[in-house]
Amino acid sequence: MGNSYLMRSVHLLSAAVSLAAIGLTILGHASGSAMAQSPGAIGQTKGDAGPRADKCAGRTDVLGVSRVVEISTANGQLFGQQQYGDNDFLKDGEIVLTFDDGPLRPYTVPVLNALDAHCTKATFFIVGRMAVADPELVRDTARRGHTIGTHTWSHRNMRSAGSLAKGEVELAISAVRKAAGQPTAPFFRFPFLADSRAMIGYLKTRDNGIFSIDIDSVDYRTKDPAEVHTTILNQLAHKRKGILLFHDIQPSTAGAISGLLGELKKRGFKVVHMISKAPATTLPEYDALADKELSRKQLAAAKSPLANRAIVWPVSPGDAPAGRTDTRPAAVRVPPALAPSSGAVAAQGNPPPQAISQPGPPPTAPAAAPPRSKWRAPDDDWATKMFRDY
Ligand SMILES: [Zn+2]
Numbered sequence: 001m002g003n004s005y006l007m008r009s010v011h012l013l014s015a016a017v018s019l020a021a022i023g024l025t026i027l028g029h030a031s032g033s034a035m036a037q038s039p040g041a042i043g044q045t046k047g048d049a050g051p052r053a054d055k056c057a058g059r060t061d062v063l064g065v066s067r068v069v070e071i072s073t074a075n076g077q078l079f080g081q082q083q084y085g086d087n088d089f090l091k092d093g094e095i096v097l098t099f100d101d102g103p104l105r106p107y108t109v110p111v112l113n114a115l116d117a118h119c120t121k122a123t124f125f126i127v128g129r130m131a132v133a134d135p136e137l138v139r140d141t142a143r144r145g146h147t148i149g150t151h152t153w154s155h156r157n158m159r160s161a162g163s164l165a166k167g168e169v170e171l172a173i174s175a176v177r178k179a180a181g182q183p184t185a186p187f188f189r190f191p192f193l194a195d196s197r198a199m200i201g202y203l204k205t206r207d208n209g210i211f212s213i214d215i216d217s218v219d220y221r222t223k224d225p226a227e228v229h230t231t232i233l234n235q236l237a238h239k240r241k242g243i244l245l246f247h248d249i250q251p252s253t254a255g256a257i258s259g260l261l262g263e264l265k266k267r268g269f270k271v272v273h274m275i276s277k278a279p280a281t282t283l284p285e286y287d288a289l290a291d292k293e294l295s296r297k298q299l300a301a302a303k304s305p306l307a308n309r310a311i312v313w314p315v316s317p318g319d320a321p322a323g324r325t326d327t328r329p330a331a332v333r334v335p336p337a338l339a340p341s342s343g344a345v346a347a348q349g350n351p352p353p354q355a356i357s358q359p360g361p362p363p364t365a366p367a368a369a370p371p372r373s374k375w376r377a378p379d380d381d382w383a384t385k386m387f388r389d390y
Contacts, residue, residue: 056119063118063261066094066270072277073186076204080212080243083193090241094272095264097122098211099248100151100189103130103137107254111246112144114258118265121273122146124248125189125211126179128153128172132293135179142180147275149187149211150176159194166202167286173206174282174290183279187211207278214242217253225255232260236269 056064069089071077078084090096097115099122102108115122124141126148131138142148150172152158158165169188177184186208190199193212203210215235219228232244246253264271282290 059119061265063120063265063269063271065119065121065273068273068275070275070277071187071209073209074207074278076200076207077209078200078212079209081214082216083195083212084210090243090272092240093268094241094270095215095236096243096272096274097246098125098189098213098243099123099246099253100125101127101130101155102248103134103141104249105134105137107251108137108141108248110254111248111257112141112146114261115146116144117258118261120261120271123149123185123187123211123274125149125151125187126172126176127151127155128168128175128290129293130249131172131176131179132290132297135294135297138176138179139181142182142184147187147273148176148180148184149189150184150280151189152191155191157192157194158190158199159196165196165199169199169203169206169208170283170286171289171293173208173280174286175293177280177282178287178290178294185274185276186278186280187274187276207281209276211243213245215239215244217244217246217256219247219250219253219256222252225252225259228252228256229260229263233263233267236264236267 056062071079078086079089081088097120099108099111102124103126124146126138126141128150138148150169152168153171153175154168156164156168158168161168173184173186186206188203188208189211195210195212200210215232217228217232222228228246236242246257248254
């Protein structure tokens, strides 16, 4: 994992050289602005973010972005002190904003608007089929200058995914890249933070950085924005810095984020925006599958108004994350990419780190027989039920 090398680096070299060794580049300060739009930065909008950047230029009354960190993920890197001690690039008072599981329009849009209003930037770890369900929103997120990473195709637990794990990772990278309409970052977060040696190894071969967390909003446990607000501030009072985890499918986060960003500014916290040195690369076979999924979505949307209102692109029955209730309709198809293939990587069952093991929520029984259509009627609570955990 490179730990021994990094440990030696810390002992033998200065901190600056050590940072260089893991591929971190500090691009400079951009206080109060939507950051210096560094030419060629990955996942950034070039040119057409002008008006927004202007609106933020020179502002000292907003949270803004204090610095941009460019991360090289060549051969993989592990981030987030809750699970990995490898790469701590944050100084006292510095935070990184991350949002998982989306996009989901009712909650992602308020989150994006709050980030814009505070002239700050975040990283979104997007679920592949959520991207296919609403590619426009992924594109909008990218155009606003946020960093786009991935979080598997269907939020499957990678420890129990076996031979499906590789397809989960790759189809998400392809689908999110296509939905974004511009290069995305090779940044990955494991659903439920449930990593495995095998998939860490695989992601390294794909030059993907793996991001755990430092501070958890636990926003899936409450619908009360005040709870999210307090949870974050209490942890920050103690830890003083870190990678913050939110979910832009959660009403509590959508309700809390604007006030919370204001309070973080008041308390003197600084936002660090992570960008990737190189773009995520995709594999042609999964690009083809992602194209197919996106075309099917377009076709379905054209045929049925209901399709436009669906919040996720369906996956096959029986592949919900372990311990979750699958409220999806029964008769749906599995993308062939997720079928076992000879090149698939078998995930190993590492025991979960203690800090993140939590009892799952009680199963929620489906309210009624699933509809005949493969498209679900809109249900704002649906994703909340599906992704109650990381
Ligand atoms: Zn998640």
